[in-house]
Amino acid sequence: MRYLSRSCIASLSLLLPLSLGAQTIAPQANAIGAAPIECASGKPINEEGFVKIGGIEQWVTIKGDDCKNPVILFVHGGPGNPMTPYVNSPYRPWEKEFTFVHWDQRGAGQTYGRNPIEPETEEHILSVEGLATDGVEVAAFATKHLNARKLILFGGSWGSVLGVHMAKRRPDLFVAYVGTGQLVGPDNDKESYRKTLELARASGDKKTVEMLEGFGMPPWTKPRTPGLLRRISRIYEAKTTDPAPPSWWSRSPQYSNDEALINYGKGEDFSWLQYVGMKGDGMRYSVDLPRLGSDFQIPVFIIMGAEDLTSVPEVAKRYFDSISAPQKEYFLLPRTGHDHNHIMLEAQHKVLTTKVRPLLR
Numbered sequence: 001m002r003y004l005s006r007s008c009i010a011s012l013s014l015l016l017p018l019s020l021g022a023q024t025i026a027p028q029a030n031a032i033g034a035a036p037i038e039c040a041s042g043k044p045i046n047e048e049g050f051v052k053i054g055g056i057e058q059w060v061t062i063k064g065d066d067c068k069n070p071v072i073l074f075v076h077g078g079p080g081n082p083m084t085p086y087v088n089s090p091y092r093p094w095e096k097e098f099t100f101v102h103w104d105q106r107g108a109g110q111t112y113g114r115n116p117i118e119p120e121t122e123e124h125i126l127s128v129e130g131l132a133t134d135g136v137e138v139a140a141f142a143t144k145h146l147n148a149r150k151l152i153l154f155g156g157s158w159g160s161v162l163g164v165h166m167a168k169r170r171p172d173l174f175v176a177y178v179g180t181g182q183l184v185g186p187d188n189d190k191e192s193y194r195k196t197l198e199l200a201r202a203s204g205d206k207k208t209v210e211m212l213e214g215f216g217m218p219p220w221t222k223p224r225t226p227g228l229l230r231r232i233s234r235i236y237e238a239k240t241t242d243p244a245p246p247s248w249w250s251r252s253p254q255y256s257n258d259e260a261l262i263n264y265g266k267g268e269d270f271s272w273l274q275y276v277g278m279k280g281d282g283m284r285y286s287v288d289l290p291r292l293g294s295d296f297q298i299p300v301f302i303i304m305g306a307e308d309l310t311s312v313p314e315v316a317k318r319y320f321d322s323i324s325a326p327q328k329e330y331f332l333l334p335r336t337g338h339d340h341n342h343i344m345l346e347a348q349h350k351v352l353t354t355k356v357r358p359l360l361r
Contacts, residue, residue: 005249011316029254032060036147039067043110045099048084048254053103054134059110061087061254062146070175071099071148072141072352075166077157077181079126080271084108085255085264090345095118097353101142101151103164106134107271111256113263119270127283129278130167133254139166139173140296147248150175152356153298154348156179157311157338158275164289171297176327176356180303180348181311181338184319187290188224189218191312196233199309208232214224221280223273233309240307245343289319299327299359301351329355 032049039045046065050057056111061084064071074091076083082104083091091100104111107126117125138149153174155163160179167177193215200208212232215225254260276282302320304313313332320330336343 001223006317008187022276028034029061029063032062032091032145036145037067039147041066041068043067045146047265048108050139051348053137053141054106054130056106056115057111058106058138059076059104059114060257061102062099062142063087064095066266067099067146068098069099070118070152070357071101072152072154073101073135073142073174074248075153075155075159076102076105076108077133078108078268078271079131079158079275080112083156084109085251086249088252089250089314090244090340094349094352097357098152099146101138101146103135103236104267105271107129107274108267108319109264110260111272112267113260116263116266117270119266119273120278121273122226122278124274124277124281124283125253126271128161128286132169133345135162135166136170138172141211143173150360151247152352153177154352155179156340157183160311161287161289164292167296167298168301170230170291171202174298175359176299176301177296178303178348178351178356179302180344181282181308182302182304182316182319183289183311184315185290186218186285187315187318188287189220189284191315192233192309193218193229195312196229196236196309199236203236204242209358219280219285222275223278223280223282225280226276226284226300227272229340230310234337236338237307237309239336240335241305241339241341242341248340250269282351283327294323296323296325298325299356300325301331301355303331303333303344303347303351305338306332310338327359 029046029048032047044065046063048061049061057256071267074083084104088101151174153167160182163177163179196214304316333343333347
């Protein structure tokens with residue numbers, strides 16, 4: 001079942017399509033060392049390599065124009081969709097102001113390639129708690145390696161689930177949490193299904209209505225159902241949102257060879273099946289952020305697309321309203337769905353520069 005569901009796997013990603021474009025030429029990265037770096041103001045940093053995290057080697061990329069800049073730990077979506085193939089693309093201009101730490105999660109990308117597992121295994125290898133533990137370990141490594149007092153925790157879609165777990169578990173490592181496409185729990189599936197079915201009925205799309213009605217309300221036991229729903233919802237999102245430019249998805253050198261691309265695809269398959277479960281018993285059904293409690297010890301900023309049919313904004317807003325934090329703000333963006341576009345990136349940048357960066361002073 002190789003590349004089981006590339007069109008389905010986009011279900012909860014930050015729109016990191018596998019149809020990779022032309023390679024972006026960038027300076028050769030240095031290998032990541034175990035010791036803290038020697039950083040002088042104005043000195044760029046460009047490192048990548050495997051770091052021992054959670055007992056296995058996991059791929060980490062660190063990039064920025066000035067190693068003294070604030071550090072963002074980017075927790076990618078999917079699960080199984082690392083941002084590392086695109087480190088030279090949509091967020092590259094931000095490297096003048098921030099240092100980015102990208103991490104290929106267990107079961108994804110280069111980390112999957114170093115630690116391969118057959119995608120079709122029925123063993124439950126990935127868990128929210130385990131991936132969040134890995135994420136905390138990555139954060140601890142990054143603070144020490146970069147001599148950073150605290151990091152900015154940035155999670156999108158699936159990464160927003162891990163981000164909240166990490167923020168709750170080790171607030172001492174982070175100055176603030178920024179979540180985009182914030183997932184919350186079972187209500188996400190219910191509202192996604194309800195709103196997509198409503199749009200299909202309103203458009204007179206009888207074939208899609210019939211398919212959706214065949215799914216029934218979640219939870220679902222068939223592993224393909226969540227991906228099929230996302231395929232349908234993306235069609236409806238596209239009618240009311242602005243797309244991302246193709247240039248964003250030019251791949252970086254470490255993903256320019258066949259082996260890396262194959263590992264990326266297999267990692268997607270593996271992570272997706274771990275997420276949905278072969279019998280509808282995957283880790284997606286353990287996502288329940290309210291269960292973690294409502295108190296945050298760090299500021300929280302949530303950025304949502306008004307047209308998002310996966311992380312339905314009404315669900316995220318209810319969760320946002322229920323939490324307490326030293327500072328919290330919620331942003332709803334027009335003409336934006338679950339997938340990234342220029343409106344989302346502009347909002348993220350504004351929040352990071354005007355809301356989060358001042359907290360580091």
